[in-house]
Amino acid sequence: MSPQENRVAAELALWGALLLFIWMRLTDGTVILGQSLGTVIVEQSPGRLLWTYVAAGVIAAIGQLIIRAVVFRKEKDAPADERERFIERKADQVAYGAGVVTVHLVIGHVLLVAFFDRSDVVALDFTSTAGILLVLLTVLLVQEIVRGVATLVLYRRT
Amino acid sequence: MSREDGKVRNRIRDLRIERGWSQQDLADAVGASRQTINAIEQEKYSPSLELAFRLTRAFRKEFEEVFRYVRGDG
Numbered sequence: 554m555s556p557q558e559n560r561v562a563a564e565l566a567l568w569g570a571l572l573l574f575i576w577m578r579l580t581d582g583t584v585i586l587g588q589s590l591g592t593v594i595v596e597q598s599p600g601r602l603l604w605t606y607v608a609a610g611v612i613a614a615i616g617q618l619i620i621r622a623v624v625f626r627k628e629k630d631a632p633a634d635e636r637e638r639f640i641e642r643k644a645d646q647v648a649y650g651a652g653v654v655t656v657h658l659v660i661g662h663v664l665l666v667a668f669f670d671r672s673d674v675v676a677l678d679f680t681s682t683a684g685i686l687l688v689l690l691t692v693l694l695v696q697e698i699v700r701g702v703a704t705l706v707l708y709r710r711t
Numbered sequence: 712m713s714r715e716d717g718k719v720r721n722r723i724r725d726l727r728i729e730r731g732w733s734q735q736d737l738a739d740a741v742g743a744s745r746q747t748i749n750a751i752e753q754e755k756y757s758p759s760l761e762l763a764f765r766l767t768r769a770f771r772k773e774f775e776e777v778f779r780y781v782r783g784d785g
Contacts, residue, residue, distance in 0.1 A: 555746050636747040711756050
């Protein structure tokens, strides 16, 4: 794998870990690694929610700094060429599409629950601050994960 | 007017080997990465016009001696 592919793979692992962290902080269900993770949104104090949000941001920033500045610093010496920029643009398009699809899935889910009163479907509670935070951060991270996967696939195919 | 499907073929691998250059040598000469040269040689990636002209100049050839457009399944 090229240094660029290594960087993308490392970032993919970072986004996956961050998604797991957020779901562990904001949901309840099965216990994994001493943390509860599931489909029930856990309401929390504003301070605790802010801590989760700030911690996620700090983890993302430090993770990216380590990946870019320490592990793959050689990449800086070789600026991206046209094929790499082409792959980045294509991956951005795919990630945008994934973001749109994810938002529509959330809308569809909310409408399904509201119209048909489907109590057997896990309901996202948009009157809950934790629920809103969970959905928005999940959409953002799903976009980043799709961008990373698309980039790796495009490096193989293009 | 119907759309014509075709593919850009190239002789970059043959010309590079004729000159005894490595992919990295050619990449350095035209300002691209080795992976990009490999992708162009395998015809997985079609270079921009600018890069295509830089490649042609590196080999001191006419454009159509390096690249050609093949219609359909040719």
